[in-house]
Amino acid sequence: MASARPPLNWLRAFEAAARLGSFAGAGAELNVTPSAISQHIRALELRLGKELFDRHANGVRLTDRGRRYAEELGRAFGLIDEATARIAGRGTREMLVVHVPTSFASQWIAPRLDLFRASHPTIDLRLTALDHGEGKVDAAIEFGWGNWPKREATLLLRDETFPVCTPKYAESLNSPEDLRARDLLHVPGYDEDWDTWLAHVGVTGIDTSAGSFFDQSIMGIRAAIEGKGVLLGRTALIERELASGLLVAPFEQRLRGAGSYWFLATPQKARTPKVTAFRDWLLNMTAPVAAVGA
Amino acid sequence: MASARPPLNWLRAFEAAARLGSFAGAGAELNVTPSAISQHIRALELRLGKELFDRHANGVRLTDRGRRYAEELGRAFGLIDEATARIAGRGTREMLVVHVPTSFASQWIAPRLDLFRASHPTIDLRLTALDHGEGKVDAAIEFGWGNWPKREATLLLRDETFPVCTPKYAESLNSPEDLRARDLLHVPGYDEDWDTWLAHVGVTGIDTSAGSFFDQSIMGIRAAIEGKGVLLGRTALIERELASGLLVAPFEQRLRGAGSYWFLATPQKARTPKVTAFRDWLLNMTAPVAAVGA
DNA sequence: ATTGTACCATTAGATTTTCTTGCGCTTCCC
DNA sequence: GGGAAGCGCAAGAAAATCTAATGGTACAAT
Numbered sequence: 001m002a003s004a005r006p007p008l009n010w011l012r013a014f015e016a017a018a019r020l021g022s023f024a025g026a027g028a029e030l031n032v033t034p035s036a037i038s039q040h041i042r043a044l045e046l047r048l049g050k051e052l053f054d055r056h057a058n059g060v061r062l063t064d065r066g067r068r069y070a071e072e073l074g075r076a077f078g079l080i081d082e083a084t085a086r087i088a089g090r091g092t093r094e095m096l097v098v099h100v101p102t103s104f105a106s107q108w109i110a111p112r113l114d115l116f117r118a119s120h121p122t123i124d125l126r127l128t129a130l131d132h133g134e135g136k137v138d139a140a141i142e143f144g145w146g147n148w149p150k151r152e153a154t155l156l157l158r159d160e161t162f163p164v165c166t167p168k169y170a171e172s173l174n175s176p177e178d179l180r181a182r183d184l185l186h187v188p189g190y191d192e193d194w195d196t197w198l199a200h201v202g203v204t205g206i207d208t209s210a211g212s213f214f215d216q217s218i219m220g221i222r223a224a225i226e227g228k229g230v231l232l233g234r235t236a237l238i239e240r241e242l243a244s245g246l247l248v249a250p251f252e253q254r255l256r257g258a259g260s261y262w263f264l265a266t267p268q269k270a271r272t273p274k275v276t277a278f279r280d281w282l283l284n285m286t287a288p289v290a291a292v293g294a
Numbered sequence: 295m296a297s298a299r300p301p302l303n304w305l306r307a308f309e310a311a312a313r314l315g316s317f318a319g320a321g322a323e324l325n326v327t328p329s330a331i332s333q334h335i336r337a338l339e340l341r342l343g344k345e346l347f348d349r350h351a352n353g354v355r356l357t358d359r360g361r362r363y364a365e366e367l368g369r370a371f372g373l374i375d376e377a378t379a380r381i382a383g384r385g386t387r388e389m390l391v392v393h394v395p396t397s398f399a400s401q402w403i404a405p406r407l408d409l410f411r412a413s414h415p416t417i418d419l420r421l422t423a424l425d426h427g428e429g430k431v432d433a434a435i436e437f438g439w440g441n442w443p444k445r446e447a448t449l450l451l452r453d454e455t456f457p458v459c460t461p462k463y464a465e466s467l468n469s470p471e472d473l474r475a476r477d478l479l480h481v482p483g484y485d486e487d488w489d490t491w492l493a494h495v496g497v498t499g500i501d502t503s504a505g506s507f508f509d510q511s512i513m514g515i516r517a518a519i520e521g522k523g524v525l526l527g528r529t530a531l532i533e534r535e536l537a538s539g540l541l542v543a544p545f546e547q548r549l550r551g552a553g554s555y556w557f558l559a560t561p562q563k564a565r566t567p568k569v570t571a572f573r574d575w576l577l578n579m580t581a582p583v584a585a586v587g588a
Numbered sequence: 589a590t591t592g593t594a595c596c597a598t599t600a601g602a603t604t605t606t607c608t609t610g611c612g613c614t615t616c617c618c
Numbered sequence: 619g620g621g622a623a624g625c626g627c628a629a630g631a632a633a634a635t636c637t638a639a640t641g642g643t644a645c646a647a648t
Contacts, residue, residue, distance in 0.1 A: 004375065004378065004379070004387070004388035004389075005371070005374060005375055005378060006378060007605085008302035008303060008305075008306060008374075009302060009303075009605085009606075011302075011374065012302060022623095022624075022625090023624075023625065024623080024624065024625085032606080032607060032608085033607070033608060033609085034624075034625070035607075035608070035609080035625080035626080035627085036606065036607050036608075037625095038625060038626065038627090039606080039607085039626090039627090040606085042430075042626085043430045046391055046420070046422070046430060046431075047389050047391060047420075048378070048381060048382045048389065049382065049389055049418070049420055050381060050382060050383075055625070055626085056614085056615075056624085056625085057613070057614030057615045057616090057623095057624070057625070058614070058615040058616060058623070058624055058625085059615090059623080059624055059625075060624085060625075065381055068377075068380075068381065069377055069378075069380075069381040072373060072374075072376070072377030072380070073373075073374060073377055075373055076370045076371070076373035076374045076377065077299070077370070079366060079367075079369055079370035079373065080299060080302075080305065080366075080367060080370045081298065081299055082366070083362075083363055083366030083367055083370065084298065084299060084300065084342070084363075085298070086362075086363075086366070087342060087344060087359055087362065087363040088342045088343065088344060089344075093298070094298035095298075095341055095342065095343055097340055097341060124343070126340070126343055128340070131599095135337075135633065135634055135635085136336075136337045136340060137340075150632080150633095266632080266633075267632080267633095268606095268607080268632075268633065269633095301634085303634080303635075316594095316595075316596090317595075317596065318594080318595065318596085326635080326636060326637085327636070327637060327638085328595075328596070329596085329597080329598085329636075329637070329638085330635065330636050330637075331596095332596060332597065332598085333597090333598090333635085333636085334635085336597085336598095349596070349597085350595085350596085350643085350644075351594095351595070351596070351642070351643030351644045351645090352594070352595055352596085352643070352644040352645060353594080353595055353596080353644090354595085354596075429604065429605055429606085444603080444604095560603085560604075561603085562603080562604070562636080
């Protein structure tokens with residue numbers, strides 16, 4: 001009878017406190033303060049009309065009743081964990097759900113996933129480009145300026161913007177002026193676009209309203225790889241293509257943008273081990289940066 | 295491993311939907327909208343990386359995986375319910391926690407508890423005078439004007455205020471002027487006090503700053519029963535004493551106050567069966583009144 | 589073919605639940 | 619005597635949950 005069941009979060013707090021022998025220990029396991037645990041257990045006792053712990057100034061002790069209840073709850077939670085592990089098919093592994101731009105996921109994270117898996121075999125990643133609403137994902141990676149409200153923002157990558165194309169396409173590009181006669185590939189949505197770059201290198205008279213436009217960088221990258229034009233690329237998303245020679249930078253001028261890629265998580269989520277582990281791994285994979293609390 | 299466990303409320307929503315075969319059915323059982331169930335299950339599937347339901351425009355169908363998972367979760371929740379029933383010692387009975395003024399609990403509810411228990415044998419009551427903070431109690435009974443924010447208020451009792459004392463004490467009280475030479479018993483905190491009543495009956499010159507003062511009506515009632523003075527009593531709290539003759543009203547003038555006793559619950563709590571049952575019972579026990587949404 | 593009903597999906601914002609913070613207290617150890 | 623550890627409490631902040639509104643589809647009834 002669901003309606004006689006106490007709130008499950010209270011039971012979770014109680015079971016953890018009983019198993020670990022302290023509110024402080026339970027708080028550490030559940031990533032909350034001991035005060036939160038105390039309030040849950042107090043509420044549970046109010047609801048049940050029974051004392052589960054004897055209170056002492058230097059710690060709590062389970063009552064006999066509390067110990068029996070905790071044992072049974074422990075078995076129930078064990079069943080839940082086993083069922084979840086069986087259904088998810090990952091044993092003691094856990095899922096980390098991250099909201100990431102498609103291009104960053106494909107171009108930057110996917111090529112390194114083997115490294116993450118090797119160093120964190122118990123964490124499965126789910127990268128989603130969709131917005132699932134508040135609290136449904138564990139963390140996010142966003143491009144911007146780091147000033148998101150209510151999120152801890154950790155700087156991952158500063159980007160540089162510069163033209164790229166195939167080596168063959170580059171043969172006819174000796175100076176930026178040569179872009180006039182070529183197809184420009186655009187990915188709108190950033191402050192740095194063809195106008196910005198051309199102004200940066202002091203070239204005028206090129207029609208930047210022409211060319212092909214893509215909603216996502218990865219589409220433009222693919223078009224460039226297929227030799228369909230010159231893409232205004234960004235470092236983070238094409239470093240493998242540059243390294244392999246699939247794409248080259250026909251000019252050496254690069255534009256340092258104001259935006260960067262940031263790792264975002266709410267303070268509560270940021271404290272969970274899997275989020276911490278992923279963030280630290282990302283930081284290891286990128287240049288040293290300082291975390292900026294937003 | 296607690297950290298790989300999905301949020302328990304998501305599991306609860308999923309298990310109910312699976313067992314009842316619809317999101318609408320699960321919503322009805324858990325007193326939430328089907329939309330809430332839908333969002334929880336979607337989030338769970340995101341977290342697990344597995345589909346638990348096949349979606350159809352006219353309803354959902356469990357996948358095989360979903361059915362297996364729901365069966366195991368059902369067993370776990372069954373363990374939780376059994377353990378809770380064993381510890382609480384009330385089988386399928388459930389606890390209703392109500393925040394009530396001490397005097398109202400003792401003087402009005404307690405004398406009728408047998409009637410409530412007889413008509414609702416599956417609901418145990420816990421009456422508490424303490425404030426346990428938001429969301430820790432299921433409902434409240436308060437004295438006031440019915441304008442609490444965010445609470446559904448149902449009028450229970452309008453009160454009348456008038457002097458009461460023992461029959462023996464009343465022998466020397468032929469008119470309100472006779473109160474001048476007697477001990478007044480006060481329960482401060484109401485708009486209607488001795489000053490108000492005396493003004494109401496047109497009597498002046500009685501020192502209402504003298505006498506004994508009690509923080510709770512039940513103390514004053516006991517003092518009156520012990521013949522220690524004349525209490526300015528209120529209908530709801532002394533009807534049994536009046537009926538038994540322990541206390542009498544030496545004068546017939548009664549003061550209709552502005553305040554009343556109200557039954558309060560948040561809209562969410564108000565929808566739960568046990569809260570509904572208790573409120574309806576209270577209404578049956580009191581004069582017919584109209585519910586006022588606050 | 590049309591209409592009504594039932595159900596679920598999605599998004600934005602409201603509400604509720606949960607949690608943190610700050611402070612206070614006690615016990616125990618050094 | 620002082621420091622460390624632990625829990626309690628209340629107020630307010632943060633997070634989680636939920637509702638409302640709208641839209642869509644399938645199916646049954648007409």
